[in-house]
Amino acid sequence: MNWIEVSLQLLGGLAIFLYGMHIASDGLRKSSSYQLNLFLRKVTKNQWYGALAGIVLAAILQSSTAATVMIVGFVNAGLISLRRAMGVLLGSAVGTTFTVQLIAFAITDYALVFVILGVLLFLFDSRFRSYGSIVLGFGFVFFGLDLMTGAMEPLQSSELFRESLVFISDYPLLFVLVAAVFTAIIQNSAATIALLFALTSSGLISLEAAVYAVYGANLGTVVTAMIASLKTSKDAQRAALAHAIFKAIGVAIFIPFTQMFVQVLPLLGGDVERQIANAHTIFNIVNMLLLLPFCNRFADWMVRLLPEKMEPSKHVKHIDRDTVQFPAVGLLQARKELERMSGKIRDDMFPHLITMIRDEKTRAAVVEEEKVIDHLYKAIYHHLQQMMEQDLNDRESEEALKLLYFNNDLERMANTVKDMTRVIAKLDRGGKALSEWERTKVAELYEEVMQSFNDAIQGFQNQDEEVALRVIHSNPKILRMERELRYQHFHQGASSSSTVSVVFSDLMNGMLRIHQHSVNISHTLLGMV
Known part of the structure; x- marks a missing residue:
């Protein structure tokens, strides 16, 4: 033998x-x-x-x-x-x-x-x-x-x-x-x-x-x-x-x-x-x-x-590299991580858009939170890219692409909030402050933009196209509101300080950028990518 x-x-x-x-x-x-x-x-x-x-x-x-x-x-x-x-x-x-x-x-x-x-x-x-x-x-x-x-x-x-x-x-x-x-x-x-x-x-x-x-x-x-x-x-x-x-x-x-x-x-x-x-x-x-x-x-x-150890939680909670070979799991994990990421932006960053105008410590906390969002963005991006290197079917490829767009818009929202902290810091350096009227108008636009963001996230999580359309249809209203507030600022409530005027305008622009990313998320849900 x-x-x-x-x-x-x-x-x-x-x-x-x-x-x-x-x-x-x-x-x-x-x-x-x-x-x-x-x-x-x-x-x-x-x-x-x-x-x-x-x-x-x-x-x-x-x-x-x-x-x-x-x-x-x-x-x-x-x-x-x-x-x-x-x-x-x-x-x-x-x-x-x-x-x-x-x-x-x-x-x-x-x-x-x-x-x-x-x-x-x-x-x-x-x-x-x-x-x-x-x-x-x-x-x-x-x-x-x-x-x-x-x-x-x-x-x-x-x-x-x-x-x-x-x-x-x-x-x-x-x-x-x-x-x-x-x-x-x-x-x-x-x-x-x-x-x-x-x-x-x-x-x-x-x-x-x-x-x-x-x-x-x-x-x-x-x-x-x-x-x-x-x-x-x-x-x-x-x-x-x-x-x-x-x-x-x-x-x-x-x-x-x-x-x-x-x-x-x-x-x-x-x-x-x-x-x-x-x-x-x-x-x-x-x-x-x-x-x-x-x-x-x-x-x-x-x-x-196996009791839970009291250790500092890691940034990434739901995705792991072993699921890349199983698209059904990997995509769901990415979506779950993105839902968590959007929740952190909603709960730990956006509520401070108004309070950080007066509080330097709040601005520092927002900057630290943006670092966490950036870490999540990179982890989700690499996870989805590795999945797209697999032999996915058409439905899986479309889902992975949508999640990549969603990830990108959330990260840019967080970046925008961080940029707004730098804009507000100009007031501290110049010893200036927004007037009560200016803070009120920023808060008015903030309420509309936050409603749009919440609707966009809800639409994406629930795959609700009607909610996504509502966000898109709100775009002209918010653009018009921003123009009217800017007009009022220059012609009725403008501060005598050019620094304050620039900061007010930059905050308005930041709100518009956040809203535009909400619109982008809704476009992604509808397949308009």
Whole structure:
């Protein structure tokens, strides 16, 4: 037996299998990204609906690891609460078993037919490319599985290989550990179970050993999510840890009953591959049904286990780099961060536009807040740029572009407020002050501009085009009001100081610039970019 040839065929089959899973998952994601986004927002209102969402999510992504990373990303963005995430995580483990059940069908002989059909769909029309990727991906999955099965046949005659497996069989927990480590390395439990199909069908390991390895494959899926959560919010870390504990509890429950479990599997029918697939499905369904009623308590325990540390909060709260590969999550995180950014401008900067006329400390606080806004702007900008380097569909590209425009307008608003602090500082240096009449007129324009800003933000957050149109229609009114106030200033209430007159005019110009960015945000919502 040529060990090099066997190793190359086995590793080559595994590589083709993993690549097939990748492009099939990518095709499924692109063909249903927008619907998936809406679905997840609507069906996480309780644990059972959340479990359903997790099942659908993992079935679409063809990977419980990817699904878990996405869920952690949703929690980090504040789109799903920690309690709701518990059910979604349990459901995602069930959803990924659909892939293994599909692979268990004896259709490896038709792998190349899938490849041919996938290529034809991919080349036929750009509208069918995502569907072509799905078919082509599964073609590679079945072809890779066929190669791995073929690589196992020569190993049946190897005494060394058989003795090694017999030795490991005497230590079932070693099977769990090896499968967990292997799955953690390749980040795909379906590939581990596909390898079990090849080993078991070749007679190299028993069904019982394969079941222990199934437990390990489930454990190994938690590693990627744990790593992805390291630099996320505390709730996201709690969700990743809960996912690991769920899997560990499931393995602990099943191990004592494994021999009984193995005796039941043949009664369900099917060949040995189907029995392994059924073991994987039953493990996750039972685990979900057992733990789902305790999800809220688990969330409370996770809060106690990972308490919030009293540390200075970082500027960026909701986005993390691990979600760039999942546009549905990455875009929602960017939108959530932008909503937070607009809230900081509304609550921590705009209210001081009037009070900072008299208070130097307030102006200094506004300047410091602008630095935070600038930091957020850069983080969101780089996050969206990295996402746009991915192969996004048309809807995702349009959304990313809108968010870039929105980010730009918010940052310029903050810059404008900072510039206005410098304008007001001229009064202090010259020992001057705005008159009561001038402060009153600035406040009048401020009220109109702030109403316009609040409407613009509300329209963008709620995707409300009527509110956006209201902002745009308010533009002539605010422009006319500014001209009238400037006219009154020069002809009725003008100060004898040229410095005061310049400051008054500059403050009016600043208000107009803020309003113009509100109009720009509304134009962006309406697709006028």
